[in-house]
Amino acid sequence: xxxxAILGFGVVGQGVAELLTKNAxxxxxxxxxxxxxxxxxxxxxxxxxxxxxxxxHDYAVIAKxxxxxxxxxxxxxxxxxxxxxxxxxxxxKHVITSNKQVVAEYGAEMLAEAKKNGVCYHFEASVGxxxxxxxxxxxxxxxxxVREVRGILNGTTNYILTKMFTFGDSFEASLADAQExxxxxxNPDADILGVDACRKIAILGALVSGASIDPDRIHTEGIxxxxxxxxxxxxxxxxxxxxxxxxxCEEDGKVMLMVAPFLIDADAPLGGVHGVYNxxxxxxxxxxxxxxxxxxxxxxxxxxAVVGDLxxxxxxxxxxxxIRFEKEPERLSDxxxxxxxxxxxxxxxxxxxxxAFGSVTVLSEGExxxxxxxPINEADFEACxxxxxxxxxxxLSHLRKLS
Amino acid sequence: xxxxAILGFGVVGQGVAELLTKNAxxxxxxxxxxxxxxxxxxxxxxxxxxxxxxxxHDYAVIAKxxxxxxxxxxxxxxxxxxxxxxxxxxxxKHVITSNKQVVAEYGAEMLAEAKKNGVCYHFEASVGxxxxxxxxxxxxxxxxxVREVRGILNGTTNYILTKMFTFGDSFEASLADAQExxxxxxNPDADILGVDACRKIAILGALVSGASIDPDRIHTEGIxxxxxxxxxxxxxxxxxxxxxxxxxCEEDGKVMLMVAPFLIDADAPLGGVHGVYNxxxxxxxxxxxxxxxxxxxxxxxxxxAVVGDLxxxxxxxxxxxxIRFEKEPERLSDxxxxxxxxxxxxxxxxxxxxxAFGSVTVLSEGExxxxxxxPINEADFEACxxxxxxxxxxxLSHLRKLS
Numbered sequence: 166x167x168x169x170a171i172l173g174f175g176v177v178g179q180g181v182a183e184l185l186t187k188n189a190x191x192x193x194x195x196x197x198x199x200x201x202x203x204x205x206x207x208x209x210x211x212x213x214x215x216x217x218x219x220x221x222h223d224y225a226v227i228a229k230x231x232x233x234x235x236x237x238x239x240x241x242x243x244x245x246x247x248x249x250x251x252x253x254x255x256x257x258k259h260v261i262t263s264n265k266q267v268v269a270e271y272g273a274e275m276l277a278e279a280k281k282n283g284v285c286y287h288f289e290a291s292v293g294x295x296x297x298x299x300x301x302x303x304x305x306x307x308x309x310x311v312r313e314v315r316g317i318l319n320g321t322t323n324y325i326l327t328k329m330f331t332f333g334d335s336f337e338a339s340l341a342d343a344q345e346x347x348x349x350x351x352n353p354d355a356d357i358l359g360v361d362a363c364r365k366i367a368i369l370g371a372l373v374s375g376a377s378i379d380p381d382r383i384h385t386e387g388i389x390x391x392x393x394x395x396x397x398x399x400x401x402x403x404x405x406x407x408x409x410x411x412x413x414c415e416e417d418g419k420v421m422l423m424v425a426p427f428l429i430d431a432d433a434p435l436g437g438v439h440g441v442y443n444x445x446x447x448x449x450x451x452x453x454x455x456x457x458x459x460x461x462x463x464x465x466x467x468x469x470a471v472v473g474d475l476x477x478x479x480x481x482x483x484x485x486x487x488i489r490f491e492k493e494p495e496r497l498s499d500x501x502x503x504x505x506x507x508x509x510x511x512x513x514x515x516x517x518x519x520x521a522f523g524s525v526t527v528l529s530e531g532e533x534x535x536x537x538x539x540p541i542n543e544a545d546f547e548a549c550x551x552x553x554x555x556x557x558x559x560x561l562s563h564l565r566k567l568s
Numbered sequence: 569x570x571x572x573a574i575l576g577f578g579v580v581g582q583g584v585a586e587l588l589t590k591n592a593x594x595x596x597x598x599x600x601x602x603x604x605x606x607x608x609x610x611x612x613x614x615x616x617x618x619x620x621x622x623x624x625h626d627y628a629v630i631a632k633x634x635x636x637x638x639x640x641x642x643x644x645x646x647x648x649x650x651x652x653x654x655x656x657x658x659x660x661k662h663v664i665t666s667n668k669q670v671v672a673e674y675g676a677e678m679l680a681e682a683k684k685n686g687v688c689y690h691f692e693a694s695v696g697x698x699x700x701x702x703x704x705x706x707x708x709x710x711x712x713x714v715r716e717v718r719g720i721l722n723g724t725t726n727y728i729l730t731k732m733f734t735f736g737d738s739f740e741a742s743l744a745d746a747q748e749x750x751x752x753x754x755n756p757d758a759d760i761l762g763v764d765a766c767r768k769i770a771i772l773g774a775l776v777s778g779a780s781i782d783p784d785r786i787h788t789e790g791i792x793x794x795x796x797x798x799x800x801x802x803x804x805x806x807x808x809x810x811x812x813x814x815x816x817c818e819e820d821g822k823v824m825l826m827v828a829p830f831l832i833d834a835d836a837p838l839g840g841v842h843g844v845y846n847x848x849x850x851x852x853x854x855x856x857x858x859x860x861x862x863x864x865x866x867x868x869x870x871x872x873a874v875v876g877d878l879x880x881x882x883x884x885x886x887x888x889x890x891i892r893f894e895k896e897p898e899r900l901s902d903x904x905x906x907x908x909x910x911x912x913x914x915x916x917x918x919x920x921x922x923x924a925f926g927s928v929t930v931l932s933e934g935e936x937x938x939x940x941x942x943p944i945n946e947a948d949f950e951a952c953x954x955x956x957x958x959x960x961x962x963x964l965s966h967l968r969k970l971s
Contacts, residue, residue: 180854183854184711184854187853187854188711188712188713188853188854191710191711191712191713192711194890194892195710195711195889195890197890289708295854295855295856295858296858297704297708297709297858300704300707300708301700301703301704304703304707304876304880304883304884305692305700305703305873305876305877305880306700306872306876307594307598307879308587308591308594308595308598308872308875308876308879309591309594309872310591310594432840432842434840434861437835437837437840439835449872450590450591450868451583451586451587451590451591451698451867451868451869451871451872452698452862452863452868452869452872452873453698453862453863453866453868453869454862454863455698455699455700455860455861455862455863456859456860456861456862457858457859457860457861458837458858458859458860458861459855459856459857459858459859460855460856460857460858463856464854465853465854465855465856466854466855466856468854469709469711469712469852469854469855470708470855472711473707473708473709473711474708476710476711476889477707477708477889480707480887480888480889480890481707481884481887481888481889482887484883484884484885484887485883485884486598486879486880486883486884487597487598487600487883489597
């Protein structure tokens with residue numbers, strides 16, 4: 166029998182406990198042993214829960230119990246999740262997490278500590294919820310030359326954008342609807358400002374490039390500035406708008422990281438990912454492009470990824486492909502060099518836009534003019550936009566296009 | 569250094585050799601050792617190839633060389649691929665294959681032989697080309713209760729269907745176009761009659777149910793009977809037609825297997841998979857639905873999957889989740905019990921159709937009548953169709969709908 170401790174008995178923790186109970190036969194067949202939830206750490210008590218007798222309030226009980234084989238950290242936040250994880254790893258316990266914040270910030274330290282102690286630190290559930298994506302990247306695709314990994318990494322914002330596209334609603338109305346349905350939190354900032362997606366792209370970027378970059382340094386835009394007018398222009402031109410995390414591996418070994426809304430051709434693989442679904446696309450040689458799609462959140466899908474990792478601790482153990490995931494801040498590429506076609510909506514006449522940007526493609530005319538520029542980098546875009554503004558015009562909206 | 573032998577130097581074999589050369593640094597970082605192609609088995613010589621000096625014509629040379637660590641079988645066909653594989657496994661060599669035919673027919677025997685000898689038998693490339701799908705199912709999703717695995721498993725037929733939907737072309741014209749572009753072979757039967765997809769669903773079905781079923785016993789329909797008129801009706805009703813392999817795990821432990829074209833809502837995940845792309849969708853508790861998407865064929869993608877498996881032989885080795893994959897013919901469910909909505913196009917009047925099928929949904933009227941029945945099983949459908957035919961009407965086309 167293997168003994169498990171769960172840190173945090175919220176939605177995900179309860180999902181894990183339920184899965185280990187309901188699918189106990191499947192888990193046993195896989196692992197060849199019973200998994201027993203010995204402890205649940207939470208500040209609260211759960212008198213109604215079938216696990217009421219396992220609840221403890223002091224982490225020291227778990228840390229010092231040598232019979233605990235694996236710790237499932239589903240507390241969220243960086244502290245004390247980081248300290249608890251380091252203690253568990255140092256004590257020779259496997260650790261599995263769904264906590265993207267702590268992985269994005271301290272993944273390098275925790276992976277090194279796991280390696281030092283000959284145990285596993287797995288975090289499949291931290292990106293894409295139930296979708297198996299990190300492990301396929303690590304184990305099956307890493308001999309490829311990865312050019313880019315990009316994805317729709319946040320279900321809340323994708324739900325809001327889908328709502329705007331389907332019904333022509335405003336961002337505010339769509340956010341209110343998402344909150345009503347429980348897809349967005351009362352304080353939705355971490356989702357709508359791109360913070361959540363930023364942590365996830367930091368993790369994906371580290372896995373494909375080897376360089377773990379502080380999320381605070383990643384260029385991050387949310388979806389709050391997207392207007393119903395932009396959605397209408399996109400729809401008319403058979404495009405979607407998706408909040409993407411992107412990690413581009415450059416020739417010189419640097420990695421370009423960002424989170425921002427992008428215009429996408431509606432027929433592109435990521436263009437067809439709707440509602441609360443997430444998807445991660447890997448572009449690499451020679452596999453070309455592969456995409457992983459599924460539910461990016463929720464108790465069941467997230468618990469599936471956590472328990473998948475847990476089982477792997479007891480089957481593969483540390484017999485896995487080596488992960489390069491190290492703090493190498495100098496490898497972050499300068500966002501000013503990022504090149505794309507830019508979309509702007511403006512009150513200017515086409516002549517003024519051309520005077521500022523050179524040749525452009527008109528997407529829509531009427532009350533506003535909406536155009537796509539030729540591919541230019543961020544620094545040049547900024548200079549051109551300033552020129553347009555200096556001519557007396559307003560930039561009403563700005564997006565980039567995924568090429 | 570690890571020594572590799574490649575059996576068969578066709579498109580995939582050459583792709584593997586090229587990948588091991590081009591991405592040697594990535595592979596070495598992953599495996600911690602150089603991989604050296606010591607032998608290439610082929611009937612032909614390749615005097616222009618950089619590997620000309622490795623070509624041998626006699627398998628015995630490879631089989632008896634104890635320095636060969638892994639054999640890559642990319643010959644195709646069941647014989648002598650099966651015998652060569654069994655010899656290599658018995659001699660303690662890992663075997664990796666892209667050969668769906670031999671896996672579908674002899675997977676159980678080869679996996680048992682590998683286990684007996686403490687080596688790996690991996691076959692990621694046999695389904696979905698470069699898409700990592702088998703390994704995620706085996707390693708990350710197997711603690712789920714799988715309800716179904718289904719997919720677009722053949723790029724040639726998907727290209728033909730996409731062409732029919734995009735341009736309204738006939739099946740014959742679309743096949744000719746696919747042949748011209750090199751997506752279909754001169755003798756396209758294995759693709760268009762569903763044989764290739766059948767082998768792949770046999771493999772997927774075995775992985776999720778544990779029961780390996782002889783492909784010959786799986787209900788298999790191709791796409792040759794799909795008419796431009798059916799495509800027009802589907803398009804008008806915002807549906808696609810896709811050739812699907814489906815494996816449904818039933819409550820009683822049986823598995824329902826089939827290959828057939830299905831009507832699908834255009835917005836469903838599989839409905840948006842176009843051209844030569846493949847996709848596999850897994851529906852399971854509690855992960856819900858996840859989908860894997862990418863290039864299902866071609867030298868580069870297939871070589872990626874082969875080399876991914878090869879690397880795993882030297883990293884994880886046999887420290888993997890146990891695979892249940894055994895010949896259990898009694899677990900195949902009776903196709904007559906399979907229940908779905910049926911689409912028919914007919915020259916009958918609606919009254920005659922209702923007299924035969926009861927209530928139906930009209931999809932299109934005019935020269936022909938196209939309807940969807942309520943969900944009924946295959947046996948009942950057959951009886952109703954005979955009743956319609958007995959009334960003097962013709963069934964011009966028949967498809968099922970994915971619910």
